[in-house]
Amino acid sequence: MIINKAYKIRLYPNKSQLNMIEQSFGCSRFIYNSMLAERKAIYELHKDDENRQALWEHKYKTEKDYKQEFAWLKEVESSSLQQARIDLSRAYTNFFNSLSGKSKGKSQFPKFHKKGVKESYRIVMNNNNIKMNFDSHKIKMPKLGWVNYRDNRQFDSNYIKQITVSKSKTNKYFASILVQIDIPDIVKLEYSPELMVKGLDMSMEKFYVDNNGDSPDYIRRYREAQKHLAYLQRQVSKKQKGSVNRKKAQLKLNKCYEKIANSRKDFIEKLSTRLLNENDVIVIESLNMQSIAQSLHLGKSVNDLAWGMFVNRLQQKSEVTNKLVIKADKFFASSQICHVCGYKNKDLTLKDREWDCPICGTHLLRDENAGQNLKQFGLNKIKYSRSERPGEPVEMSSAEESMKQESYDL
Numbered sequence: 001m002i003i004n005k006a007y008k009i010r011l012y013p014n015k016s017q018l019n020m021i022e023q024s025f026g027c028s029r030f031i032y033n034s035m036l037a038e039r040k041a042i043y044e045l046h047k048d049d050e051n052r053q054a055l056w057e058h059k060y061k062t063e064k065d066y067k068q069e070f071a072w073l074k075e076v077e078s079s080s081l082q083q084a085r086i087d088l089s090r091a092y093t094n095f096f097n098s099l100s101g102k103s104k105g106k107s108q109f110p111k112f113h114k115k116g117v118k119e120s121y122r123i124v125m126n127n128n129n130i131k132m133n134f135d136s137h138k139i140k141m142p143k144l145g146w147v148n149y150r151d152n153r154q155f156d157s158n159y160i161k162q163i164t165v166s167k168s169k170t171n172k173y174f175a176s177i178l179v180q181i182d183i184p185d186i187v188k189l190e191y192s193p194e195l196m197v198k199g200l201d202m203s204m205e206k207f208y209v210d211n212n213g214d215s216p217d218y219i220r221r222y223r224e225a226q227k228h229l230a231y232l233q234r235q236v237s238k239k240q241k242g243s244v245n246r247k248k249a250q251l252k253l254n255k256c257y258e259k260i261a262n263s264r265k266d267f268i269e270k271l272s273t274r275l276l277n278e279n280d281v282i283v284i285e286s287l288n289m290q291s292i293a294q295s296l297h298l299g300k301s302v303n304d305l306a307w308g309m310f311v312n313r314l315q316q317k318s319e320v321t322n323k324l325v326i327k328a329d330k331f332f333a334s335s336q337i338c339h340v341c342g343y344k345n346k347d348l349t350l351k352d353r354e355w356d357c358p359i360c361g362t363h364l365l366r367d368e369n370a371g372q373n374l375k376q377f378g379l380n381k382i383k384y385s386r387s388e389r390p391g392e393p394v395e396m397s398s399a400e401e402s403m404k405q406e407s408y409d410l
């Protein structure tokens with residue numbers, strides 16, 4: 001099976017390469033903003049037309065037209081201009097789709113790209129215009145030549161599709177390389193009592209508690225760093241707007257944010273890899289993070305925990321490692337059910353951390369019990385599933401949930 005994989009590597013451009021990268025950022029932004037201005041004007045002109053025929057049929061200028069008008073656009077790699085146009089078209093189409101209700105979300109009219117904010121440009125592989133030397137850690141890109149980078153991963157550079165060059169808020173340069181890789185075909189996971197299944201119950205305090213009562217060793221770095229962040233933020237606001245000192249203070253603040261984000265990412269990467277190495281199936285609750293954050297007034301700490309990011313990585317990695325991630329239905333009462341006898345304690349509140357089952361008498365620790373129930377849920381799901389492909393998140397309907405209740409002798 002062929003999949004796309006992205007490798008993000010840090011670039012170390014020399015002076016002239018750095019200038020070319022900055023110039024490419026500028027040209028991409030120029031094309032995007034100019035074409036957006038064009039579309040905006042035409043939209044304003046025709047948006048109230050009875051049928052928007054004129055709006056749909058308008059022929060916009062292409063990047064070729066712009067290159068004739070502004071010769072300096074020819075100095076950068078031409079596919080980057082093309083990609084800027086494609087990005088704009090997508091944003092513009094999304095806007096219309098959301099207007100007509102074709103897409104669920106609400107898209108805004110595309111906004112102009114600001115200088116110095118999320119600077120990037122994208123190039124596509126064409127006639128071997130991108131090459132890599134993994135021994136000397138150099139990557140060859142059009143208009144830049146060989147650029148030094150730091151990273152130790154290797155892949156077949158013949159299968160590079162595109163590269164996005166970007167600059168972080170801390171002024172570091174990165175290349176995000178999209179590569180097609182071939183992975184072994186997925187085999188359907190069959191139920192067997194030997195399957196290693198782990199149920200994870202999300203926890204505010206401990207990230208999660210699994211069916212054995214274990215939690216990852218997680219330090220809430222974001223929270224610990226809050227005080228320092230607040231201090232750095234004050235330093236920024238104290239300095240005069242537009243001054244060199246303010247810029248310096250802002251950079252310090254950005255670096256602190258970056259450090260926190262990196263350590264969180266590192267934690268999630270290592271944890272998701274380890275879990276999938278040790279298990280065949282991971283069962284998690286499907287949660288609506290926003291409603292939890294709102295209802296518990298703990299928005300900050302839920303976001304710190306980066307649960308959503310963790311679940312995404314688990315799912316992505318399960319697809320390439322032939323493992324299975326199962327999301328339990330959000331109405332599945334993982335905490336209320338006694339995992340020993342199946343009794344459902346409807347009176348259990350969020351405050352109750354431990355309880356005794358009135359039917360079988362088992363003393364239950366809330367989180368661990370939930371982990372057990374999730375594990376059982378996953379086992380049943382595999383046993384009774386019809387044709388779900390491993391690697392695909394599966395959700396159980398209420399009917400299947402009641403079936404689960406009846407099959408506790410498993």
Ligand SMILES: [Zn+2]
Pocket residue numbers: 338339340341342343357358359360361362
């Ligand atoms: Zn019980």
